Every structure is written in structure tokens, then in C-alpha cells.
Amino acid sequence: MQTATESFLDQQIVLDHGTGARLSRELVAFMVGVLGDVYIGEMEDSAMLPVPAGNIAMTTDSFVVDPPFFGNGDIGKIAVCGTVNDLAVVGAEPRYLTLAMILETGFPIRRLHQALVSLRETAIEAGVKIVAGDTKVVGPGEADGIFLNTTGIGVFHRPPKRMTDVRPGDKIVLSGPIGNHTVHLLSVREGLGFEKHVLSDCAPLNGLIDSVNEAVAEDAVRSMRDVTRGGLSAVLHEYSAALGHAVRIEEEALPIDFETRMASDMLGINPINAANEGCLALFVEPDAVEAVLKALRTHPYGRKATVIGEITDRPEKAVEMVGKDGRVSEIEELQGAELPRLC
Amino acid sequence: MQTATESFLDQQIVLDHGTGARLSRELVAFMVGVLGDVYIGEMEDSAMLPVPAGNIAMTTDSFVVDPPFFGNGDIGKIAVCGTVNDLAVVGAEPRYLTLAMILETGFPIRRLHQALVSLRETAIEAGVKIVAGDTKVVGPGEADGIFLNTTGIGVFHRPPKRMTDVRPGDKIVLSGPIGNHTVHLLSVREGLGFEKHVLSDCAPLNGLIDSVNEAVAEDAVRSMRDVTRGGLSAVLHEYSAALGHAVRIEEEALPIDFETRMASDMLGINPINAANEGCLALFVEPDAVEAVLKALRTHPYGRKATVIGEITDRPEKAVEMVGKDGRVSEIEELQGAELPRLC
Numbered sequence: 001m002q003t004a005t006e007s008f009l010d011q012q013i014v015l016d017h018g019t020g021a022r023l024s025r026e027l028v029a030f031m032v033g034v035l036g037d038v039y040i041g042e043m044e045d046s047a048m049l050p051v052p053a054g055n056i057a058m059t060t061d062s063f064v065v066d067p068p069f070f071g072n073g074d075i076g077k078i079a080v081c082g083t084v085n086d087l088a089v090v091g092a093e094p095r096y097l098t099l100a101m102i103l104e105t106g107f108p109i110r111r112l113h114q115a116l117v118s119l120r121e122t123a124i125e126a127g128v129k130i131v132a133g134d135t136k137v138v139g140p141g142e143a144d145g146i147f148l149n150t151t152g153i154g155v156f157h158r159p160p161k162r163m164t165d166v167r168p169g170d171k172i173v174l175s176g177p178i179g180n181h182t183v184h185l186l187s188v189r190e191g192l193g194f195e196k197h198v199l200s201d202c203a204p205l206n207g208l209i210d211s212v213n214e215a216v217a218e219d220a221v222r223s224m225r226d227v228t229r230g231g232l233s234a235v236l237h238e239y240s241a242a243l244g245h246a247v248r249i250e251e252e253a254l255p256i257d258f259e260t261r262m263a264s265d266m267l268g269i270n271p272i273n274a275a276n277e278g279c280l281a282l283f284v285e286p287d288a289v290e291a292v293l294k295a296l297r298t299h300p301y302g303r304k305a306t307v308i309g310e311i312t313d314r315p316e317k318a319v320e321m322v323g324k325d326g327r328v329s330e331i332e333e334l335q336g337a338e339l340p341r342l343c
Numbered sequence: 344m345q346t347a348t349e350s351f352l353d354q355q356i357v358l359d360h361g362t363g364a365r366l367s368r369e370l371v372a373f374m375v376g377v378l379g380d381v382y383i384g385e386m387e388d389s390a391m392l393p394v395p396a397g398n399i400a401m402t403t404d405s406f407v408v409d410p411p412f413f414g415n416g417d418i419g420k421i422a423v424c425g426t427v428n429d430l431a432v433v434g435a436e437p438r439y440l441t442l443a444m445i446l447e448t449g450f451p452i453r454r455l456h457q458a459l460v461s462l463r464e465t466a467i468e469a470g471v472k473i474v475a476g477d478t479k480v481v482g483p484g485e486a487d488g489i490f491l492n493t494t495g496i497g498v499f500h501r502p503p504k505r506m507t508d509v510r511p512g513d514k515i516v517l518s519g520p521i522g523n524h525t526v527h528l529l530s531v532r533e534g535l536g537f538e539k540h541v542l543s544d545c546a547p548l549n550g551l552i553d554s555v556n557e558a559v560a561e562d563a564v565r566s567m568r569d570v571t572r573g574g575l576s577a578v579l580h581e582y583s584a585a586l587g588h589a590v591r592i593e594e595e596a597l598p599i600d601f602e603t604r605m606a607s608d609m610l611g612i613n614p615i616n617a618a619n620e621g622c623l624a625l626f627v628e629p630d631a632v633e634a635v636l637k638a639l640r641t642h643p644y645g646r647k648a649t650v651i652g653e654i655t656d657r658p659e660k661a662v663e664m665v666g667k668d669g670r671v672s673e674i675e676e677l678q679g680a681e682l683p684r685l686c
Contacts, residue, residue: 016679020573046402053396057389060441098403151494230363336359
């Protein structure tokens with residue numbers, strides 16, 4: 001048996017793996033086997049899934065990570081984390097994911113296996129099931145190895161959290177350091193050697209959010225965002241625009257690991273604009289900040305949680321930073337992050 | 344205003360349209376504007392959607408159609424039809440779709456606009472809303488113009504329909520001719536000139552299915568499939584395998600348009616293996632066949648509906664065809680359809 005599997009793993013994706021005939025079917029059977037108990041799809045055109053009455057949360061994300069395999073993770077892990085986190089931050093319990101792949105002819109099946117194993121392990125950690133899938137294959141040079149899409153459904157056990165629930169005076173808490181994912185991936189991509197010292201923060205954050213919800217009152221955390229594409233800057237600009245209030249953060253309070261800061265300086269990037277895959281921004285009612293920090297810090301993904309700023313009462317769309325010297329500067333919204341394909 | 348829009352339409356996709364900063368936001372605003380009332384997403388990380396208690400249907404599909412724009416449709420239309428049809432065939436009412444795009448740098452925004460307009464019109468026809476989206480941009484040569492993913496949710500008003508509900512003696516009905524989508528796309532792709540005479544059948548089939556459900560008893564139609572990748576052959580093999588009974592069809596009964604047959608002969612393809620985007624296979628309780636045919640034929644997408652065969656009581660995984668001369672031959676499952684990227 002070992003031999004049969006090994007010889008399959010040594011093969012590469014061909015166009016016929018995506019045409020709906022026998023080879024397609026065999027590839028799907030292989031993938032379903034690797035996913036094991038995490039896959040609960042039926043062999044029908046749609047999955048049929050029980051949900052409670054009320055609102056569900058739904059979100060979609062495609063992943064074009066370059067490189068798709070890196071030091072402490074890969075596109076399979078990111079594809080679960082990204083979608084799980086988008087469901088969790090609106091206050092939903094992530095429950096079901098679909099998984100759609102676009103594979104380039106010649107992609108090694110061993111690599112596909114690796115991504116699926118990592119996707120399975122992350123889905124187990126996050127407590128989500130894969131309920132339906134799709135695989136398309138394109139010719140050489142028509143994609144870059146592997147692209148994934150996960151679309152997720154979550155159910156609500158408490159009221160949804162919305163940006164517009166945030167009020168002036170609310171504190172902004174980050175669950176962990178920023179910039180690590182970007183530095184790690186750029187370092188792997190460019191062969192810079194930082195990747196051994198700075199790991200991606202990629203993680204499913206629903207467990208961390210559950211810890212907070214169990215520790216504090218329902219409306220203590222008004223709203224949450226995972227800080228991904230566009231970085232902290234994009235999140236803060238989004239809130240400032242939605243609320244119509246200026247946002248102020250403290251430069252000294254920003255959690256940036258020493259090696260990450262060094263590497264960022266060398267790479268010429270600003271961690272404020274860098275994509276992360278396991279960092280949560282929480283907008284917290286002031287009296288609840290200590291309790292929220294305590295709850296975050298007891299969880300492995302929140303050990304370095306810290307307050308970085310607040311929503312001001314100034315009615316203006318602006319994000320400003322108080323520097324180490326006390327001077328206030330404006331953080332402008334970037335036209336583009338100039339750093340594509342990190343998620 | 345005309346000028347501003349026109350000048351935007353003349354632009355091309357750049358990497359910064361996918362990095363989460365200002366250009367990303369502007370592109371999203373443009374797309375949301377084009378989708379109009381069809382888009383009901385909130386500016387949160389997940390959409391929040393009401394559903395009734397019970398089962399929902401969920402399905403995902405990526406679209407890598409080549410060419411993405413063809414005579415009577417495009418990738419936007421197909422992206423709605425494919426997912427709507429997968430929900431409708433299990434007996435669900437298609438309700439919500441997510442839309443994820445992977446765009447290649449240099450893709451013309453005018454083409455993106457065209458795909459979105461067509462997606463919007465098809466969503467209106469099918470009665471579904473777009474509830475969340477995602478846009479990624481990759482470099483030149485890292486994708487082929489535009490790839491879409493739609494993931495859909497449907498709700499059930501009656502029991503789900505499953506393959507395993509089909510019984511020996513049930514008749515197999517096709518809602519319309521096979522092969523047209525494949526011939527149309529291949530003709531456009533290769534510049535053969537057939538595309539004016541043979542149009543793609545691409546259509547959302549939930550209205551057609553509703554017509555049937557209104558006309559006949561709940562269990563008259565035991566199961567349905569839309570005949571897409573792998574063609575009729577793949578569908579029949581799938582049912583034969585799931586049921587453990589041989590399937591028999593009549594060659595003379597197969598609905599194949601005259602021009603399609605000619606073109607297929609010239610192209611060396613067999614319409615039985617050809618992908619379609621608006622053809623339904625129904626597995627029907629024998630006494631209900633006339634009523635089902637009548638209901639199908641009153642709908643524009645079912646005018647050419649016809650019985651093509653039946654599920655035999657022979658306990659064997661096989662698909663056989665009775666030829667025009669009365670001889671029975673086996674239709675083998677293809678290894679691959681050799682015709683990639685038709686959906």
C-alpha cells in the first residue's frame with residue numbers, strides 16, 4: 001500500500017485531473033482520504049448542513065500565497081485561518097468551510113498532500129469541517145502552482161459585532177505583534193535568512209476570541225478585526241471612516257518584535273502596513289480593557305496582547321500616531337501595499 | 344461623470360488593486376456599484392444572513408473558462424449558473440452567493456465590468472444575492488486573466504433530493520440538447536465559425552426546476568444533476584456507481600442539435616462527454632414522466648426535454664447505449680475529457 005501511495009505522491013497534476021472524468025474522481029478520492037474526518041461532504045452537488053434558525057455569517061477568501069510553502073506554515077493552513085478568523089471576528093462560531101482549488105499542470109501531488117495535511121490539522125484545531133470541494137486544473141503558465149479558496153459559514157450564539165458599535169473613548173488592543181508574517185514570507189521569498197528568527201503568526205483565532213468572550217461581558221469588546229492585507233493601517237483607516245472619528249495610536253505601544261523591526265528596516269517596509277495572519281485588533285470598552293488583556297494573555301496566541309491606542313472624539317477621518325518624542329504624525333492610507341501575494 | 348467612469352474602464356488591473364490599501368478599496372467600491380441591488384454584503388469581514396432553521400445546501404465552484412468571454416455569455420454568467428444549478432438540483436432554493444476573483448495584472452477593467460454586468464443580470468434572473476466578495480491580484484503570467492469562485496447557500500422548502508433515492512425502472516430525462524456549450528467554446532477558442540450557429544446553453548436552471556416541482560408530486564423526480572464537466576457520461580457513471588445498477592440509454596433519443604453533431608464530428612468530440620452549463624438530467628418515477636416532460640417543455644429552458652433511457656434492475660456498475668441498429672455497446676468512463684477549461 002505504501003508503494004501505491006508513494007508512487008501517486010510522486011506524480012504531478014495533469015489537465016485530466018480537472019475534467020470531471022476518472023482521473024478527476026481519483027484525485028477527489030485521494031483528497032477526501034487525506035482530509036479524513038474533517039471532510040463531511042456528501043457525493044452530491046451540494047452539501048446539506050444543519051443550522052439553527054437566525055443569522056449565519058458567511059465569508060469568502062482566495063489564497064494566492066507566494067511562496068505557498070514556508071517555514072512554519074503553508075497555503076493550506078492560511079486558507080483555514082483566514083476564513084475562520086473572518087467569521088470569528090464578527091462574533092460567529094466558525095463551522096463549515098468549502099474548499100476550491102485551482103492547480104497548475106505539473107504541480108507535485110506531494111505538495112498538494114502537504115497542503116491538505118496542514119489544512120486538515122488547522123481545521124481540527126479550529127473545529128471546522130470541510131463540506132464541499134471543487135478542483136480545476138489549468139495549463140502550464142496559466143496559474144502559479146496552487147490557488148485555494150475557502151468560503152465559510154458560522155453560527156451566532158450571541159449578537160453579531162459590528163464596526164459601528166465602536167464608540168469614542170474605546171481602547172484599541174492588539175492580540176500580538178505585527179509584521180512577522182510579512183517578514184517571514186518576504187525572507188523565504190528572497191532567501192534573506194530572517195525566516196528562522198521570525199515566524200509567521202498564522203493561526204486560527206476563534207479559540208482566543210472564545211477565551212475573551214468567556215471572561216468579559218458581552219459588550220465589553222465592541223468590535224474585532226483580524227489584521228491581514230493592508231496591515232494595521234488599513235484596519236484603523238477602515239474604522240476611522242466607518243465611525244467618522246479620528247483614531248490615535250502610540251508608536252511606543254506597537255508590539256513589534258526586535259528581529260522583525262530589524263528585518264523591516266532592512267527590507268524597507270513599515271510593520272504598520274504589513275499583512276498578518278494571526279493578529280487581532282479589538283475595540284474595547286475602556287473599563288473592560290484590563291479584563292480583556294488578562295483573558296488574551298492567558299491564551300497562547302495572545303501572550304503579547306497590548307493596548308496601542310484609542311478612538312478619539314474628534315469627528316474626522318484620520319489615523320494619527322503619537323511618536324516616541326511625543327509628536328503627532330498622520331498615518332496616511334497607502335495607495336497600495338506594494339507587497340502582493342502574502343495571503 | 345461619463346468621462347470619469349470611461350477613463351477608469353480604460354485602465355488595467357495592477358498589483359495594488361489586491362493589496363488591501365486604497366486602490367483595493369476603490370476597486371471594491373466600483374464592483375459594488377456595478378452589482379447594485381444584487382450585492383447585499385456589509386462592510387464587515389463576514390456577511391450576516393437570515394436563514395430558517397433546518398438544513399441548508401452549500402456548494403462551491405471555481406471558474407477558469409477559456410475564453411472567459413464568448414458569443415452568448417461569459418465567465419460572470421457561468422459563475423452564477425454553475426453554483427445556482429448545483430444548489431437547485433439537490434432541491435434547494437438558491438439564495439446567497441459569495442464572489443471571489445483572482446485577477447492577472449494587466450486584465451482590462453472594461454472586461455471586469457462586462458463580467459460583473461453579466462453576473463448581475465444572471466443573479467437577478469436566478470433570484471440570488473451576492474453577500475461577500477474577495478479580490479486577489481497576481482502578477483503577469485501567474486493566472487490567465489480572470490478566475491472566479493462562487494460559493495452558494497440554498498434553503499430547503501421540501502426534502503433534499505439524493506442520488507440514492509433513484510430506483511430501478513426510473514426514467515432518465517434530459518431537459519435539453521447536449522454538447523452545445525462545448526462546441527460553442529471550442530469554436531470561439533479555435534476560431535472555427537460554428538459559434539454563430541451553436542450557442543452555449545449556459546442558464547440558471549432553478550426556475551425550470553421550480554416549474555417541474557409545481558406540476559408534479561414531491562417524489563416524482565427522485566434526483567437531478569446538471570450535466571457539466573465530464574458530460575452526460577460522467578453523470579450516468581456516477582449514478583450507476585452510487586446505485587449499483589446498470590444504466591441504459593438510447594442513442595436515437597439523445598437530444599443533439601444538427602449543427603452540434605456536425606461540429607462534434609469535425610472536432611472529434613463525442614457530445615456524451617461534452618460539458619454543458621444549462622442541461623438537467625432528471626431521474627423520474629415512470630408514471631410521472633409525461634407530467635415532468637410537459638412541465639419542462641412549457642419552460643423556455645426545457646423546450647426540447649426528452650426521455651433518453653432508464654435505470655435497469657441489473658445489479659452492475661455499467662452504462663450502456665442501445666445503438667440505432669439495436670446493438671448494445673458500453674459507454675466507458677473516460678480517463679479524462681481532454682477538453683479542459685470549459686467551465
